[in-house]
Amino acid sequence: MSQIFHRSTNTFSRITIFGAVFILGFLTWAFGELSRSTYATQAGVDREQPVPFSHAHHVSGIGLDCRYCHTSVEDSSFAGIPPTKTCMNCHSQIWLTSPTLEPVRESYRTDRSIKWTRVYDLPDFAYFNHSIHVSKGVGCATCHGRVDKMPLVYQQSTLQMEWCLDCHRNPEKYVRPRADVFRMDYQPPDDQLALGRRLVKEYSIENRTSCSTCHR
Amino acid sequence: MLLLFASACRQDMHDQPKVQPLEASRFYEDGRASRPLVAGTIARGHLREDTKFYTGMAGGKEIAEVPFPVTEKVLERGRDRFNIFCTPCHDHLGNGLGMVVRRGFRRPPSFHSDRMRELPVGHFYDVITSGFGAMQDYSAQIEPKDRWAIAAYVRTLQLSQYARLADLPAGIRDLIPAADASKKGGAKKGDSRK
Numbered sequence: 001m002s003q004i005f006h007r008s009t010n011t012f013s014r015i016t017i018f019g020a021v022f023i024l025g026f027l028t029w030a031f032g033e034l035s036r037s038t039y040a041t042q043a044g045v046d047r048e049q050p051v052p053f054s055h056a057h058h059v060s061g062i063g064l065d066c067r068y069c070h071t072s073v074e075d076s077s078f079a080g081i082p083p084t085k086t087c088m089n090c091h092s093q094i095w096l097t098s099p100t101l102e103p104v105r106e107s108y109r110t111d112r113s114i115k116w117t118r119v120y121d122l123p124d125f126a127y128f129n130h131s132i133h134v135s136k137g138v139g140c141a142t143c144h145g146r147v148d149k150m151p152l153v154y155q156q157s158t159l160q161m162e163w164c165l166d167c168h169r170n171p172e173k174y175v176r177p178r179a180d181v182f183r184m185d186y187q188p189p190d191d192q193l194a195l196g197r198r199l200v201k202e203y204s205i206e207n208r209t210s211c212s213t214c215h216r
Numbered sequence: 217m218l219l220l221f222a223s224a225c226r227q228d229m230h231d232q233p234k235v236q237p238l239e240a241s242r243f244y245e246d247g248r249a250s251r252p253l254v255a256g257t258i259a260r261g262h263l264r265e266d267t268k269f270y271t272g273m274a275g276g277k278e279i280a281e282v283p284f285p286v287t288e289k290v291l292e293r294g295r296d297r298f299n300i301f302c303t304p305c306h307d308h309l310g311n312g313l314g315m316v317v318r319r320g321f322r323r324p325p326s327f328h329s330d331r332m333r334e335l336p337v338g339h340f341y342d343v344i345t346s347g348f349g350a351m352q353d354y355s356a357q358i359e360p361k362d363r364w365a366i367a368a369y370v371r372t373l374q375l376s377q378y379a380r381l382a383d384l385p386a387g388i389r390d391l392i393p394a395a396d397a398s399k400k401g402g403a404k405k406g407d408s409r410k
Contacts, residue, residue: 061315062304062315062316062319063303063304063315064304065299065300067300068300068301068304068357071356071357077237078236078237078238080237081238083356085352085356086356086357088352089352089354090304090316090321092350092352093320093321093322093350094316094319094320094321112246112247113246113247113248115240115247123229123230124229124230124231124232124234124236125229125230125232
């Protein structure tokens with residue numbers, strides 16, 4: 001009985017075994033790129049909202065502080081989405097007849113919540129706390145970007161674990177003085193590392209990289 | 217093959233059945249996962265017995281003193297909170313020309329009139345708590361302690377615009393040009409309160 005495979009297939013199988021390494025390598029790379037892509041993370045994609053609320057207008061134009069609306073950011077895990085009442089503090093008199101704001105007025109009249117689209121949604125198994133980050137000198141813009149330049153808010157960061165860990169491993173690369181946390185136009189100094197190391201010491205910032213820091 | 221990976225992805229752990237603050241809920245009729253307190257319940261430590269502190273009133277009248285010692289820290293906190301919550305209308309000096317007013321909101325009175333200077337400090341607390349005229353109440357946005365800090369800071373602002381030259385520390389007094397020396401001094405970084 002003759003052989004099933006011709007001798008030349010040996011070469012073919014050698015190439016395949018050799019190539020498999022590259023194919024696997026390519027697939028791994030492709031998977032990594034894909035999961036970091038904006039397609040997977042949705043970073044940088046404007047979100048549709050029931051009312052096209054512009055942070056650019058309210059923060060840059062009017063000069064509102066982040067905390068005027070996100071009142072609980074300094075002492076709670078959740079920064080807080082303002083109730084309709086907060087909108088009505090001003091819009092009871094301004095832009096009274098604007099059709100764009102009708103959902104806001106309707107919500108105020110009927111006491112039904114406006115269903116805002118959540119932009120920053122961490123997986124439920126990650127426990128994030130705003131207050132600790134704010135009090136240790138992590139600026140709003142460090143994670144959320146220049147919200148004061150966003151007509152519609154998009155997710156600035158990937159929110160992937162490697163992104164969290166980048167700062168948790170090297171906080172000195174990102175921390176700023178507490179007084180500047182809520183400033184949108186803060187520019188890190190040229191010697192950020194020197195400042196960062198000083199602040200890390202001053203604010204007793206620890207490199208928290210244990211799993212249970214965030215996953216409990 | 218990638219599709220195979222993707223089809224195995226489930227989001228059960230990402231979106232657990234537990235509720236997060238202000239999440240939507242299909243369980244409750246109003247669609248809100250965050251529930252209001254049941255009427256008549258008081259969280260531990262939140263019984264508002266100290267009516268002076270929580271209403272700014274005593275015997276139906278606005279009290280004239282902040283019900284706790286006003287330290288520099290309190291004033292700094294007051295400035296901080298004032299700049300967050302009040303400046304949109306009252307502006308940084310309290311003259312009532314904030315950005316929202318410039319965009320058409322009814323102008324609030326300036327803090328720098330005899331009438332405003334003579335109001336008891338409890339009045340400012342009460343206005344923040346309950347609103348006044350076109351101003352909505354800020355009870356949901358500002359904690360009582362911070363409301364007092366703001367009220368104290370309003371007093372500081374008033375003094376800063378109504379200080380006599382003689383009130384200024386000697387080092388700063390010399391910086392004011394002699395031409396202004398007649399009556400009232402310029403703005404002064406307030407650290408004392410009437």
